Amino acid sequence: MNRLPEGVLLLERGASEFGLVKPTDVQAFYPKAPIINGLGDEISRIAGDQLVRATGYGSAFSGDASKTSLMDLMLIVGNPWTFYRHISQLREVKLGTTRLPGFHAEFNQDKGNFYLTTLYLPGSVRQAKIAVTPLDELSKHAERGRPGATEEKGSLYLAGRMHKAMFPIFVDNASPEEREKIDWSFNRARIDGIWLALGLMPRYFDFDQLAGTYVNLSYIADKRVEKANKSRTLLDKNYEDYQKMLVPMLNGFEEKGIISRIGGKHGLFEKNVSLSEEDVRKFLKESASNAFKVNFFQNIWTMGPLNGILYGLAKVKRARG
Numbered sequence: 001m002n003r004l005p006e007g008v009l010l011l012e013r014g015a016s017e018f019g020l021v022k023p024t025d026v027q028a029f030y031p032k033a034p035i036i037n038g039l040g041d042e043i044s045r046i047a048g049d050q051l052v053r054a055t056g057y058g059s060a061f062s063g064d065a066s067k068t069s070l071m072d073l074m075l076i077v078g079n080p081w082t083f084y085r086h087i088s089q090l091r092e093v094k095l096g097t098t099r100l101p102g103f104h105a106e107f108n109q110d111k112g113n114f115y116l117t118t119l120y121l122p123g124s125v126r127q128a129k130i131a132v133t134p135l136d137e138l139s140k141h142a143e144r145g146r147p148g149a150t151e152e153k154g155s156l157y158l159a160g161r162m163h164k165a166m167f168p169i170f171v172d173n174a175s176p177e178e179r180e181k182i183d184w185s186f187n188r189a190r191i192d193g194i195w196l197a198l199g200l201m202p203r204y205f206d207f208d209q210l211a212g213t214y215v216n217l218s219y220i221a222d223k224r225v226e227k228a229n230k231s232r233t234l235l236d237k238n239y240e241d242y243q244k245m246l247v248p249m250l251n252g253f254e255e256k257g258i259i260s261r262i263g264g265k266h267g268l269f270e271k272n273v274s275l276s277e278e279d280v281r282k283f284l285k286e287s288a289s290n291a292f293k294v295n296f297f298q299n300i301w302t303m304g305p306l307n308g309i310l311y312g313l314a315k316v317k318r319a320r321g
Contacts, residue, residue, distance in 0.1 A: 007203075008271055008272060009274070010274060018146065018149070020252075020256040021191050022191075023187035024187075028182075028186045029244055030167050031166055033168035040170045043073065043171050046119075047083070047171075048083060050078045050080075050083040051075060051078075051173055053076045053172050053178075056074075057161065061168055062166045063237040063238065064230070070116075070127050071128040071129075074131045074167070076133055076182060080132070092118040094115055094117065094304060096301060108137065110137065111157065116129055117129075131161075138158070141159050142158075143188060144159060145192040146195055147283040156217060157221070160221050161218060162186050164215075193214055194246070195275055196283070198259070200281075204268050207247075211242050215232075222287070258271070
């Protein structure tokens with residue numbers, strides 16, 4: 001550890017201070033799910049008996065969707081082999097390359113798989129993209145969201161998505177133990193996201209500065225096609241939810257002396273302990289490199305080359321629009 005000239009304690013990778021704020025210290029935040037008639041039943045039909053939890057995520061739930069946006073859903077599943085045997089029999093789920101369950105289960109190790117599907121809801125048909133993540137993989141990815149957190153190579157590919165506040169729950173079949181594991185994973189990813197954002201803050205900062213940087217982390221670490229100022233729009237449209245999610249964790253950072261509240265009408269904070277900006281930017285660059293490889297050399301085989309190209313073109317069109 002080194003002390004910077006301005007008095008901030010600079011942490012090396014693996015420093016014990018990273019464990020001061022624990023995922024079990026706060027209740028995991030999930031926003032209230034919007035009422036979408038029949039959605040929970042349709043997700044359960046498609047996912048089968050291996051579905052642990054189904055949540056929404058992305059623009060359809062953050063208030064930034066266009067008319068042609070897909071509904072994004074994350075399916076947290078138990079046994080991926082059994083799960084893929086079930087959905088391989090459903091023609092509305094577009095399994096790319098092959099419909100062999102083992103192929104997709106193997107690709108689901110160390111990453112989430114993405115697929116396009118059709119949802120048949122009462123009175124409407126919706127197109128959706130589903131992200132399939134085995135429960136064990138969710139925890140592994142949550143542990144890799146900070147430089148040097150584990151011996152495994154770090155990445156924000158999934159952990160960065162878990163930073164977001166908009167994960168409304170539509171189906172929850174989790175046992176108490178599974179629910180505890182999911183909550184731990186989301187909180188771990190989000191706490192590490194605060195550590196990353198803190199490393200990019202000046203010595204004195206306010207909530208909006210930190211929140212804006214925090215929300216933008218996953219877009220730096222995965223340079224996917226998005227609308228201009230996506231992260232700023234995301235924060236503005238969901239500001240109260242981000243406050244509800246981040247403030248309890250920031251209180252923990254304050255209680256442990258990592259940051260101090262200056263007070264006053266501007267609500268300034270002072271950082272006392274931090275990652276270095278150099279370490280954070282290096283980590284984000286490594287994450288972006290990993291995301292490129294996953295997006296273009298792995299996801300294309302599970303979604304299917306043609307489906308992937310058509311999806312990408314549609315997303316570019318939405319972003320430009």
